[in-house]
Amino acid sequence: MHRFVLLACLLLPALLLPRAAAAETVLNVYNWSDYIDPAVIARFEAQTGIRIRYDVYDSLETLEGKLSAGRSGYDIVVPTSEPTFARLVRAGALQPLDRARIPNWRNLDPALMQRVAATDPGNRFGAIYLWGTVGLGVRLDRVRALWPEAPLTGGLDLLLKPENAARLASCGLAVIDSATDVLPSVLAWLGKDPNSADPADxxxxxxxxLAIRPHLRAIPGSGAMLDMLASGEICAALTYSxxxxxxxxxxREAGKGVELRYLVPPGGAHLWFDMxxxxxxxxxxxxxxxxxxxxLQPEIMAAITSKVRYPNAVPASRPLVAEAVREDPNVYPPEAALAHAFVPGTPAQGAERLRSRLWNRFRTGR
Known part of the structure; x- marks a missing residue:
C-alpha cells in the first residue's frame, strides 16, 4: 500500500507539469529596438502572470515583410502610421482593437489620435505608442573643430548639400536605412511635396x-545608428529624433566628451507615429x-518616455516624466513646430516601386 502511495507521489508532479506549461499565457511582442523600459515588461508580467516574448527589428521594411508573409506568431506589433500601418490596415493584416478591453484608451490625446485618423478612420486598428520627428543628429564638438562656422540653423543643409558633406566626411556621416523615413524629408528639403509620386521629383x-553618397560612412538601421552616434563614430546623421x-x-553617461544635438528642419519636420x-x-x-x-496608464507611459526619450500620446503622463526629458524641446517640440510638421501619406503602388528602386541605387551607390 505504501508503495502505491509513494508511486503516486512521484508521478503526480510529472502528470501536472504538462498541464501547467499548457496553461501559461505568452504574449508575443515585436517592437523597435531600444524602445521600451524593461521594468515595464517585468511589471506587466508580475501583475498579470502573462509571460512576454519580446523580439525587435530596426526597420519598417523588416516588420512589413514579416507580417506580409502571414502567420508571424506575434500578438503586438508597432508599425509607423504611414505607410506601414496604413498598408497593413488596408491589407486586412490587423484586427480591430476591442475598446471594451482597453478602458485606458480614454487617456489618449484626441488631437494626436486625429492626426492618424486619415490612415485609420475611427482609430479602429491602432493606438499611438510613441511619436517623434525625422531630423539631423550632430556631434557638435567634432563639427565645430572641423568647421567653426558650420550652418547649424539650416536644417538638413549641413548634410544634404554636397559641399557641406564633403567638408565633414572625415568625422563620419550617416543616413538611416529607411526610404520610408528619409525620402519625404529629402523631398521637403528640395521644396517639393513630401508625398510626390512625380518621377521627376x-x-x-x-x-x-547620390550626391552625398560618396561622403557617407554608413547607412545603418536604427539600433546601429544609435550606437554610432553615442560612441562618437559619426558626427552628422539623418535619423529619428x-x-x-x-x-x-x-x-553623457560615458563621459568621453561626445556632445550631440538634434536639429529639427526649420521648414517643417516629418512627423511620425508608432502604433x-x-x-x-x-x-x-x-x-x-x-x-x-x-x-496606456499615465505612470507606465511616463516611465517609457523617461527611459527611451520619445514623447507619448497620454497627456496625463507628462508631469510624471523625468524633468530633464519633460523639459527637452527636442523630445516635446513646441506647438509651433508641430503646426508646421507634416505627416506623409502612403505612396501609390507605382510610386512605391520607384522609391524602392531609388533607395536600392542609393544604398549601393550606383
Whole structure:
C-alpha cells in the first residue's frame, strides 16, 4: 500500500507539469529596438502572470515583410502610421482593437489620435505608442573643430548639400536605412511635396542622395545608428529624433566628451507615429488588449518616455516624466513646430516601386 502511495507521489508532479506549461499565457511582442523600459515588461508580467516574448527589428521594411508573409506568431506589433500601418490596415493584416478591453484608451490625446485618423478612420486598428520627428543628429564638438562656422540653423543643409558633406566626411556621416523615413524629408528639403509620386521629383531626390553618397560612412538601421552616434563614430546623421536624444544621454553617461544635438528642419519636420496594433492572426489577442491597456496608464507611459526619450500620446503622463526629458524641446517640440510638421501619406503602388528602386541605387551607390 505504501508503495502505491509513494508511486503516486512521484508521478503526480510529472502528470501536472504538462498541464501547467499548457496553461501559461505568452504574449508575443515585436517592437523597435531600444524602445521600451524593461521594468515595464517585468511589471506587466508580475501583475498579470502573462509571460512576454519580446523580439525587435530596426526597420519598417523588416516588420512589413514579416507580417506580409502571414502567420508571424506575434500578438503586438508597432508599425509607423504611414505607410506601414496604413498598408497593413488596408491589407486586412490587423484586427480591430476591442475598446471594451482597453478602458485606458480614454487617456489618449484626441488631437494626436486625429492626426492618424486619415490612415485609420475611427482609430479602429491602432493606438499611438510613441511619436517623434525625422531630423539631423550632430556631434557638435567634432563639427565645430572641423568647421567653426558650420550652418547649424539650416536644417538638413549641413548634410544634404554636397559641399557641406564633403567638408565633414572625415568625422563620419550617416543616413538611416529607411526610404520610408528619409525620402519625404529629402523631398521637403528640395521644396517639393513630401508625398510626390512625380518621377521627376523622385529623380531629384535620388540625385540629392547620390550626391552625398560618396561622403557617407554608413547607412545603418536604427539600433546601429544609435550606437554610432553615442560612441562618437559619426558626427552628422539623418535619423529619428529619439535616436539622437537617446544617444546624447548615453554619451553623457560615458563621459568621453561626445556632445550631440538634434536639429529639427526649420521648414517643417516629418512627423511620425508608432502604433500599437494586433495582427489579424494573433495567437493571443486577449493578452494583447490587456498589454495595450496596461501601457496606456499615465505612470507606465511616463516611465517609457523617461527611459527611451520619445514623447507619448497620454497627456496625463507628462508631469510624471523625468524633468530633464519633460523639459527637452527636442523630445516635446513646441506647438509651433508641430503646426508646421507634416505627416506623409502612403505612396501609390507605382510610386512605391520607384522609391524602392531609388533607395536600392542609393544604398549601393550606383
Amino acid at each position: 523622385l529623380r531629384a531626390a535620388e540625385q540629392a542622395l 529619439g535616436d539622437v536624444i537617446q544617444a546624447a544621454a548615453r554619451a 500599437l496594433a494586433v495582427p489579424a492572426d494573433a495567437p493571443n489577442p486577449a493578452a494583447a488588449f490587456a498589454f495595450i491597456d496596461f501601457l
